[in-house]
Amino acid sequence: MVTNCLNCSTRVEEVWSWRGLFYREPQFLCNGCEKRLEKIEGVRCKGCSRSLETLPSNLVKEEICLDCHRWELDPGWKGILHKNDSLYHYNDFLKEYLARYKYRGDYALAKAFSHTIKSYLTKMDYDHIIPIPLSDERLYERGFNQSTALLEESEVRPSHILTRLHSEKQSKKTRAERLRQVQVFQLVGCDVKDKTILLFDDIYTTGTTLRQAAKLLKEAGADEVSSLTLARG
Known part of the structure; x- marks a missing residue:
């Protein structure tokens, strides 16, 4: 063939x-x-999957990167996100590939990762896998949710139990602004008490979006919330 x-x-x-x-x-x-796809291998941060092999020693604290260490020092965020696993480095090739996929509406590009995602998920235990939702505005602009499409192409049925209240980009904010912002997600139609939840998104950048979703789920009674992302930015 x-x-x-x-x-x-x-x-x-x-x-x-x-x-x-x-x-x-x-x-x-x-x-x-x-x-040209670079899988994340070797020593990585136990909190966010960032490769630690090229980080200066002053940016590593007890087997986690300094960014994750700072999240865990904050009483309001400590333990909210159990861990994040990422599959690939967000290199120039993947950045361009995902830009075509998300912003130019090339839905079929999701197929390239279907086997990798499906295989990885067979090794993970969870009660619900939840794609990070887009706001209505972003969904209208793109025509599809990129995270949902990646799961569906991997023959995984996601749980759509989160909605997004607004679409302001986290990358535009300072760290202090991200830490004190109001909740951007809403839980709908599902009891997550004592459940193990896996969040799914295309890219881990600051970790704020995933932690916002995780915090809402933990406050609703979820036992543990982790995340899986295609790439680590």
């Missing part, structure tokens, strides 16, 4: 293997584009 790379349109020929005789995994990227 021959397909075209979702990124560069190069012909991708299916590689047969003994495993493939029983189960064939479709190839959505050519070898060249696949190699």
Whole structure:
């Protein structure tokens, strides 16, 4: 079977293997584009998955990065997000790829990560997996929720039990502003008491959005809230 790379349109020929005789995994990227994706490996922050191998020692505190250390020093945020796992470095290739996917409406690009996400989730225990919702404004602009689409292409059924109240970008705010902002999410139609929750988003940047959602869920009685993101910015 021959397909075209979702990124560069190069012909991708299916590689047969003994495993493939029983189960064939479709190839959505050519070898060249696949190699440009950098999986996060080696020593990483236990809080947010940031690679620690290139960080100066003064930015690492007890096996976590300084940013996560600061979150845990704040009584209002300590323990709110159990941990975040990220799959890839947010390098230039992935940045451009996700820009095409999110802002130019190229929904099919989500297929490239379907096998990786599906395989990773088989190793995780959770009662609900919740994609971070977009505001109505952002959803109208893009036409789809990028996080929901990534899960659906991975044959994962998400729980849509959070809604977003507004869409102001966290990256535009100072750290102090992010820490004291009002809640941006609302919980609808589900009892999460004593449940293990996994949040899902495309990119972990400051961690504020995920922690806002986690705080709401913890206040509603969730036992533990973690997150999985495609990339660590």
